[in-house]
Amino acid sequence: MNITRGKIAKAQRVVIYGVEGIGKSTLASKFPNPLFIxxxxxxxxxxxxxxxxxxxxxxxxxEVNFVKANKEVCDTLIIDTAxxxxxxxxxxxxxxxxxxxxxxxxxxxxxxxxxxxxxxFQYASIKHDPDDVLPLVD
Numbered sequence: 410m411n412i413t414r415g416k417i418a419k420a421q422r423v424v425i426y427g428v429e430g431i432g433k434s435t436l437a438s439k440f441p442n443p444l445f446i447x448x449x450x451x452x453x454x455x456x457x458x459x460x461x462x463x464x465x466x467x468x469x470x471x472e473v474n475f476v477k478a479n480k481e482v483c484d485t486l487i488i489d490t491a492x493x494x495x496x497x498x499x500x501x502x503x504x505x506x507x508x509x510x511x512x513x514x515x516x517x518x519x520x521x522x523x524x525x526x527x528x529x530f531q532y533a534s535i536k537h538d539p540d541d542v543l544p545l546v547d
Contacts, residue, residue: 422531424491425437433489433490434451434452434455435455437487437489438452438455438457438487440485440487441484441485442483442485443457443458443483443485444458444459444460444482444483444485444486444487445457445459445460445487446459446460446463446469446486446487446489447459447460447462448463448469448488448489448490448497449489449493450462452489458482460475465497465500466494466497466500467501469488469494469497494530498523498526498527498530499511499519499523501526502522502523502526503519511523
């Protein structure tokens with residue numbers, strides 16, 4: 410039988426939650442070799458590496474996939490912010506179903522679709538081992 414002691418390095422998924430302007434992005438910028446996907450546009454005055462602001466959820470997924478395929482570009486991927494990511498997902502769902510609002514689906518159905526997309530993204534797209542992923546939430 411083998412006994413192991415000490416830390417075992419593995420990817421961390423960290424959510425930083427706080428009100429607007431409290432310093433979530435600043436804190437995230439202190440993580441190892443960070444790269445921002447700045448959906449919200451809040452890092453303009455920060456000296457950080459960032460990808461182009463995604464204009465659609467598909468573009469965001471493509472950016473995450475780029476980082477996954479090119480792990481040397483960063484040690485920490487930061488999605489700034491999760492609530493703005495949710496807006497991109499809602500836009501995609503509505504466009505795919507010819508709706509103008511998430512509430513136009515049957516009772517709660519739009520939000521079930523949203524939850525499914527978020528779950529799929531979090532547990533499939535954000536596998537970025539052995540590095541960190543930080544979604545920031547307002």
